[in-house]
Amino acid sequence: MNLSYSKEYEGFREEVRQFLSENWTDADRASAPEADLQTVRGAMGGGVRTDERATEFRKQAIARGYMYRSIPRQYGGGEQPPDPLKATIIAEEFKQSKAPFEIMGQGPSMLAPTLVEKGTEEQRQKYVESTLLGHTMWCQGYSEPGAGSDLASLRTSAVLEGDEWVINGQKIWTSNAQEADMMFALIRTEPDKPKHDGITYFLIDMKTPGIDVRPLRQMTGEADFNEVFFENVRVPKDSIVGERGNGWKVSRSTLKHERALIGNASLARRTFDGLIAMAQIIEVGGRRMIDDPVIRDRVCSIEADLLAAEYNGFRLLTMGAKNEDPGVAGMVPKLHSTNVVYRVTQLAMDILGDHGLFAPGEARAPDMGGFSTAYMWYWGMALGGGAPNIQRNIIGERGLGLPRNV
Amino acid sequence: MDFGLSEDQVLFKDTLRRYLEAECPTTRVRAIMEGDDGHDRDLWRGLAELGIAGLIVPAEYGGSELEILDLALAAEEMGWAATPGPFFGNSIATAALVASDDEDVKKEWLSRIATGESIATLALSEKIGEWDPDRMETRAHDGRLSGEKPLVPYAAVSDVLLVAAKDEDGAGIWLVGNGASGMTTTTLHGNDMTRRLDAVAFDNTPAVKIASGRAALDRARDVGLVLLAADSYGGSARSLHMTSDYALTREQFGQVIGAFQGVKHQLANMATELEPALSLWWYTAHALDHIQDKAERHAALTKAHLTDVFDMVSRYAIELHGGIGFTWEYDLHLWFRRALFNRSYMGTASYHRKRAGDLAGW
Numbered sequence: 029m030n031l032s033y034s035k036e037y038e039g040f041r042e043e044v045r046q047f048l049s050e051n052w053t054d055a056d057r058a059s060a061p062e063a064d065l066q067t068v069r070g071a072m073g074g075g076v077r078t079d080e081r082a083t084e085f086r087k088q089a090i091a092r093g094y095m096y097r098s099i100p101r102q103y104g105g106g107e108q109p110p111d112p113l114k115a116t117i118i119a120e121e122f123k124q125s126k127a128p129f130e131i132m133g134q135g136p137s138m139l140a141p142t143l144v145e146k147g148t149e150e151q152r153q154k155y156v157e158s159t160l161l162g163h164t165m166w167c168q169g170y171s172e173p174g175a176g177s178d179l180a181s182l183r184t185s186a187v188l189e190g191d192e193w194v195i196n197g198q199k200i201w202t203s204n205a206q207e208a209d210m211m212f213a214l215i216r217t218e219p220d221k222p223k224h225d226g227i228t229y230f231l232i233d234m235k236t237p238g239i240d241v242r243p244l245r246q247m248t249g250e251a252d253f254n255e256v257f258f259e260n261v262r263v264p265k266d267s268i269v270g271e272r273g274n275g276w277k278v279s280r281s282t283l284k285h286e287r288a289l290i291g292n293a294s295l296a297r298r299t300f301d302g303l304i305a306m307a308q309i310i311e312v313g314g315r316r317m318i319d320d321p322v323i324r325d326r327v328c329s330i331e332a333d334l335l336a337a338e339y340n341g342f343r344l345l346t347m348g349a350k351n352e353d354p355g356v357a358g359m360v361p362k363l364h365s366t367n368v369v370y371r372v373t374q375l376a377m378d379i380l381g382d383h384g385l386f387a388p389g390e391a392r393a394p395d396m397g398g399f400s401t402a403y404m405w406y407w408g409m410a411l412g413g414g415a416p417n418i419q420r421n422i423i424g425e426r427g428l429g430l431p432r433n434v
Numbered sequence: 435m436d437f438g439l440s441e442d443q444v445l446f447k448d449t450l451r452r453y454l455e456a457e458c459p460t461t462r463v464r465a466i467m468e469g470d471d472g473h474d475r476d477l478w479r480g481l482a483e484l485g486i487a488g489l490i491v492p493a494e495y496g497g498s499e500l501e502i503l504d505l506a507l508a509a510e511e512m513g514w515a516a517t518p519g520p521f522f523g524n525s526i527a528t529a530a531l532v533a534s535d536d537e538d539v540k541k542e543w544l545s546r547i548a549t550g551e552s553i554a555t556l557a558l559s560e561k562i563g564e565w566d567p568d569r570m571e572t573r574a575h576d577g578r579l580s581g582e583k584p585l586v587p588y589a590a591v592s593d594v595l596l597v598a599a600k601d602e603d604g605a606g607i608w609l610v611g612n613g614a615s616g617m618t619t620t621t622l623h624g625n626d627m628t629r630r631l632d633a634v635a636f637d638n639t640p641a642v643k644i645a646s647g648r649a650a651l652d653r654a655r656d657v658g659l660v661l662l663a664a665d666s667y668g669g670s671a672r673s674l675h676m677t678s679d680y681a682l683t684r685e686q687f688g689q690v691i692g693a694f695q696g697v698k699h700q701l702a703n704m705a706t707e708l709e710p711a712l713s714l715w716w717y718t719a720h721a722l723d724h725i726q727d728k729a730e731r732h733a734a735l736t737k738a739h740l741t742d743v744f745d746m747v748s749r750y751a752i753e754l755h756g757g758i759g760f761t762w763e764y765d766l767h768l769w770f771r772r773a774l775f776n777r778s779y780m781g782t783a784s785y786h787r788k789r790a791g792d793l794a795g796w
Binding site for chain 1: 436695714716724738739791
């Protein structure tokens with residue numbers, strides 16, 4: 029075990045600082061688009077600026093190997109050996125100087141690594157870099173009204189007619205479908221084959237005629253999810269990733285990336301740091317909330333759980349770098365870190381007290397309601413990529429060797 | 435950056451696990467814990483030959499001069515096997531001795547401790563529940579010690595006791611040879627029979643001061659907290675392992691019970707709490723040697739967290755076993771009792787969370 033910031037790492041931190049001071053100036057910071065509800069949400073875990081200036085900066089940072097470190101250079105990534113300490117230093121320094129960082133979301137985190145792994149050379153060239161720069165926005169078309177956790181039951185179909193696939197059916201719970209340029213989707217192409225075998229992985233241009241996006245309003249009041257209807261939607265024959273009928277396997281690599289995305293504890297950490305700041309400001313009965321012994325006990329209990337999630341991430345990265353099979357340790361992060369998110373956001377709401385009554389967007393709400401949004405967003409995290417009981421099945425069956433359910 | 439164990443550490447753990455499986459299965463655990471002093475000299479000698487008594491003793495005194503993480507890995511294995519004996523008390527006493535400046539005392543005692551020839555223990559708490567050295571009432575004056583220490587690990591079988599006390603300069607540590615004049619040792623019946631506690635009273639007992647101030651005491655406390663956390667992990671992992679095994683063999687309604695989602699999900703929840711907790715105590719053990727500014731607060735948070743996890747896992751383990759888990763013959767209660775010990779000894783979870791809150795400077 030070696031976690032020290034050796035001279036090499038201190039030197040690396042200096043290097044990053046130097047880069048930032050030269051390439052992301054006060055004027056750049058001032059040029060940020062004005063904060064609105066969307067960017068507050070962004071601060072909790074979503075979008076970042078993608079304007080021309082941000083793109084120019086992002087390209088410089090990628091060239092230095094500071095972003096998208098696991099994606100090869102030839103496809104627009106930073107291509108660096110895994111080094112969680114360096115990644116932490118970069119994230120800390122970029123945050124400190126309010127510089128644009130990696131675009132979050134399903135395109136860069138899920139689709140891009142999947143294409144690097146399974147796509148054709150043409151698909152990689154066409155999509156990976158523009159996805160990493162936020163120029164091509166993606167949504168995921170997996171779930172259907174009758175196929176949630178049981179994805180293999182999906183029924184949206186594609187039939188090959190000449191050089192085109194003709195798609196009909198419906199997807200649901202599609203995040204950000206209104207803004208997305210493209211969708212990566214699982215669609216049934218061989219109706220006669222058993223469940224998993226007849227599915228193909230598609231890349232679909234959202235501007236194709238016949239696609240109808242209808243927003244679904246979620247608990248937070250916002251509409252981040254959608255239903256997407258396909259009526260005789262025609263896409264080119266080469267819109268598929270991997271072999272025809274092999275989409276299930278291709279999607280396994282995407283889901284793996286999604287679990288990694290949802291499994292990280294960063295939303296919990298940001299919310300935790302925020303609640304500590306709040307608890308030092310908000311007073312009840314003349315006493316700061318942080319001085320309330322019950323609150324303090326909960327804060328420390330939750331902090332230990334959060335630290336466990338963060339250090340487990342260090343352990344998994346080390347195992348990945350050594351090509352060791354993480355076993356159960358690699359299956360629990362999603363369930364564990366979403367549990368931590370729940371504990372953290374619940375505590376934040378208890379500290380907010382009456383301040384937590386304000387809806388997101390209400391000017392009197394601390395952080396423009398960011399805490400209540402995070403409290404409700406727990407569900408987005410817990411249910412996305414497989415509901416908690418599906419995670420428990422995976423842990424029990426693949427991790428502990430228990431038989432499949434009766 | 436490398437957040438993992440070295441090849442030597444993995445080998446050491448494997449060796450210890452195989453040794454304890456062969457030499458100290460639960461039949462022997464039970465024989466030892468039901469014996470008079472809860473201590474088996476042959477087992478202790480065997481463990482000492484594997485090096486567990488001298489892990490953190492500097493090489494100049496004949497030890498392996500390894501890190502707290504190595505010591506904690508040994509504690510994990512003792513937790514897995516529910517090994518009875520003086521390992522815990524001996525380890526925290528060793529940590530206090532290593533932190534002492536008294537070269538003569540170190541030379542005399544550390545070399546004997548490293549080989550297992552002598553056993554040491556640490557007498558820290560007072561009045562049943564007082565773990566803060568600033569509030570101790572045991573007093574030293576002119577090389578004599580008077581006071582009461584109600585919960586001393588394996589005092590009866592130890593050769594030497596390190597005693598936290600105060601003199602006119604404040605807190606410090608005094609060394610007392612077992613059987614010194616004015617010393618009375620009373621054996622207690624504890625819930626955890628694999629780790630004995632004795633009440634020790636001193637009345638004008640001759641003692642040598644070996645450390646001034648709180649530094650050595652605080653170090654011994656932090657090491658103890660990490661060892662209890664690592665032991666809790668080992669005990670939890672064993673409880674989970676036994677329960678998944680049981681779920682794969684026990685049949686009801688024509689199925690092995692592990693095929694029922696109610697059972698499977700409870701086991702998954704145990705694993706979900708346990709796996710990340712391992713990373714927490716690894717980090718904290720490492721911090722005790724390498725990240726001084728995080729060590730004390732992390733030790734407090736880690737002890738609280740791991741003993742909470744052990745409580746949850748050992749409780750569900752029994753629940754999932756059903757009636758057999760509640761019997762004396764079945765082994766699960768060995769770990770359930772160790773969870774009780776780890777939870778209470780050296781301060782409860784809420785006590786350490788309060789300390790962690792105070793240390794945060796909020």
